Amino acid sequence: MESIIKELKRRGKTFIVNTRKYNGRTLTYVTDKSTGELLAKECNTCGLHKLKEDYHKNKKRFKGVQSHCKSCVKMYYERKREDMLEVFKDNYHNNKEYFDEYYKRDYVVVNTKLTTMSKRAKQTNSFDNINDAELKELLDKERCFLTNSTKDITTDHVIPLSLGGDNSIDNVILLKNTANISKRDRNIFEWYQKYGKKLGVNLERFNNTISYLATLNGLTVDEYRQFIEWAHSGGREEKKDPNIKLIDIWKKTKRDTKTA
Numbered sequence: 417m418e419s420i421i422k423e424l425k426r427r428g429k430t431f432i433v434n435t436r437k438y439n440g441r442t443l444t445y446v447t448d449k450s451t452g453e454l455l456a457k458e459c460n461t462c463g464l465h466k467l468k469e470d471y472h473k474n475k476k477r478f479k480g481v482q483s484h485c486k487s488c489v490k491m492y493y494e495r496k497r498e499d500m501l502e503v504f505k506d507n508y509h510n511n512k513e514y515f516d517e518y519y520k521r522d523y524v525v526v527n528t529k530l531t532t533m534s535k536r537a538k539q540t541n542s543f544d545n546i547n548d549a550e551l552k553e554l555l556d557k558e559r560c561f562l563t564n565s566t567k568d569i570t571t572d573h574v575i576p577l578s579l580g581g582d583n584s585i586d587n588v589i590l591l592k593n594t595a596n597i598s599k600r601d602r603n604i605f606e607w608y609q610k611y612g613k614k615l616g617v618n619l620e621r622f623n624n625t626i627s628y629l630a631t632l633n634g635l636t637v638d639e640y641r642q643f644i645e646w647a648h649s650g651g652r653e654e655k656k657d658p659n660i661k662l663i664d665i666w667k668k669t670k671r672d673t674k675t676a
Contacts, residue, residue: 417444417465420456431455436478445479454479461488526552529571537583541658544583554585560592561625562608562617568593574629575647576601580655580662586632589625603648605641633663 424431430449435442444465445457456467460483471481472489482489493500508515526548533551537544559566572591575581578601591599595615599607608622630640643666646652652669655662 420446420465420467423467424455429455438478438483447479454481457481459483459485459488461485461492522552523548526555529555533571533583533588536577538658540577540580541656542577542580542583543658543661546584546588550585551588554588554590557590559590560595561589561628562595562612562621563592563615564618564621565592565616570596572596572599574604575644575662579647581647582662584661586629589629603644605644635663 424446431446432449434445434447436445437443438460441460443458443460446455446465447453448455454468456465457471457479458465459471462485464485466485468481470485470487472486473480474482477483484492530546530548530551533546534544536542554571558569560569569590570593571588572595573581573583574587574589577583581587595617598611598615604626608617611617612619612622626640627637630637633640633643635643643663646666646669647662655665
């Protein structure tokens with residue numbers, strides 16, 4: 417508890433130390449003196465006092481956080497992982513027809529994909545505003561934008577998330593899996609020149625896709641190509657703010673260059 421008190425004082429917090437009964441135990445928690453907001457509490461499992469950020473949020477629990485700290489929750493799932501996997505496997509095999517049908521449903525496919533994309537965007541500080549309606553409309557096309565194939569269709573971020581590309585509808589297209597694997601984090605124009613013909617990419621479809629992306633981004637085709645070249649250039653700063661679209665950074669860079 418002493419280390420928690422020292423940390424809160426270092427942060428300039430004024431606080432009150434409280435106690436409450438829980439399952440026959442007396443637990444300690446710390447609240448902000450003026451707002452009553454929880455600042456720290458005792459973990460129900462390990463008994464250590466930890467800051468609020470060391471607990472997962474849970475609106476249904478006391479003061480809006482889980483009873484058990486993140487470390488204890490992690491340890492619990494690591495300990496139970498094998499048992500839980502066996503339960504899930506048995507449940508799936510015993511209800512295979514139901515689950516196979518369930519995972520084909522549109523809303524499940526869209527929400528699962530949306531969650532995966534948003535998680536990756538968060539890891540790379542990418543701007544993230546694609547919604548389920550936009551993603552469903554895109555997935556409903558069911559064809560590779562560049563080859564017209566309907567087999568093994570995947571989503572691709574034209575400017576990769578690893579380079580700060582946005583997780584938004586103006587940066588996502590459908591590609592067949594082999595084309596997506598080949599493209600990886602390459603500049604789409606350079607990739608087309610080197611691998612397009614080998615993968616059966618039609619020039620007209622490529623140009624139409626670039627025109628489509630340029631329009632979504634409010635650019636001409638030439639401007640869109642400049643944007644792509646800049647995004648893949650090694651000299652630009654790393655994107656750190658997830659609330660700013662990459663194209664807005666590019667536009668600002670262009671303005672600054674002109675006025676310099």
